[in-house]
Amino acid sequence: MKVILFGATGMVGQGVLLECLRDDTVTHVLSVGRSASGQQHAKLTEIIRDNFLDYSDIESRLAGFDACFFCLGVSSIGMDAERYRHLTYDITLAAAKALARLNPQMTFVYVTGAGTDSTESGRVMWARVKGKTENDLLALPFRAAYMFRPGAIQPLHGVRSKTAWVQAIYVATAPLLSWLSRVAPKYVTTTEQMGRAMIAVARYGYAKPVLESEDINSL
Numbered sequence: 001m002k003v004i005l006f007g008a009t010g011m012v013g014q015g016v017l018l019e020c021l022r023d024d025t026v027t028h029v030l031s032v033g034r035s036a037s038g039q040q041h042a043k044l045t046e047i048i049r050d051n052f053l054d055y056s057d058i059e060s061r062l063a064g065f066d067a068c069f070f071c072l073g074v075s076s077i078g079m080d081a082e083r084y085r086h087l088t089y090d091i092t093l094a095a096a097k098a099l100a101r102l103n104p105q106m107t108f109v110y111v112t113g114a115g116t117d118s119t120e121s122g123r124v125m126w127a128r129v130k131g132k133t134e135n136d137l138l139a140l141p142f143r144a145a146y147m148f149r150p151g152a153i154q155p156l157h158g159v160r161s162k163t164a165w166v167q168a169i170y171v172a173t174a175p176l177l178s179w180l181s182r183v184a185p186k187y188v189t190t191t192e193q194m195g196r197a198m199i200a201v202a203r204y205g206y207a208k209p210v211l212e213s214e215d216i217n218s219l
């Protein structure tokens with residue numbers, strides 16, 4: 001399986017990259033990001049770029065892939081709605097539209113979040129934007145698309161958040177998260193499990209397109 005990964009420098013993406021590199025069924029990983037992942041591996045190739053809205057200059061390098069794991073994303077905290085929508089909706093759909101055209105047999109996995117608003121009409125801005133993003137991704141002509149909606153995510157294997165305050169929270173709550181992931185797996189998953197589950201849905205599919213933490217942990 002050949003995989004394109006967006007967001008490999010982030011907390012979720014770092015974990016997904018580690019699982020892709022460990023999994024023998026993943027033969028090639030192409031990371032597309034603003035900076036290098038910091039990983040060196042025979043099956044890893046990286047494209048570093050600033051433009052995440054237009055891929056016409058690298059189309060030939062984005063064709064021939066089986067799956068895309070889209071882990072690029074930002075927190076809405078402290079961000080105005082227009083900027084959040086640009087970083088969440090515009091960037092994700094630009095990549096997905098290009099990839100659907102170049103790889104109609106691709107499975108696309110998007111990291112969204114627990115509480116996403118599929119109606120696009122609720123009171124919470126981030127949830128509406130994520131809902132619209134999910135809905136429009138599900139309408140694209142991929143072989144399949146899956147929306148991963150984790151709640152809390154326990155970082156494992158040295159994975160760190162790019163966002164300083166998120167990292168501080170994870171350090172402070174590490175013992176609690178570790179305990180919760182055992183007693184309440186409905187609400188907590190891990191970076192390792194996110195990666196394992198993405199590889200699983202890309203290989204075998206899943207019964208429904210939207211996966212909550214419980215679904216992610218079952219894979």
Ligand SMILES: NC(=O)c1ccc[n+]([C@@H]2O[C@H](COP(=O)([O-])OP(=O)(O)OC[C@H]3O[C@@H](n4cnc5c(N)ncnc54)[C@H](OP(=O)(O)O)[C@@H]3O)[C@@H](O)[C@H]2O)c1
Binds near residue numbers: 009052071
């Ligand atoms: N962490 C959690 O607990 C959690 C829980 C539920 C859902 N999620 C969702 O999971 C997704 C990823 O979260 P995360 O915690 O991994 O975030 P993170 O650690 O802050 O990483 C964000 C990733 O997105 C990239 N990125 C951000 N803005 C970009 C831009 N303008 N252009 C190109 N790349 C950009 C970053 O690249 P750079 O390295 O270049 O900055 C980095 O790779 C988000 O959609 C988030 O809502 C996270």
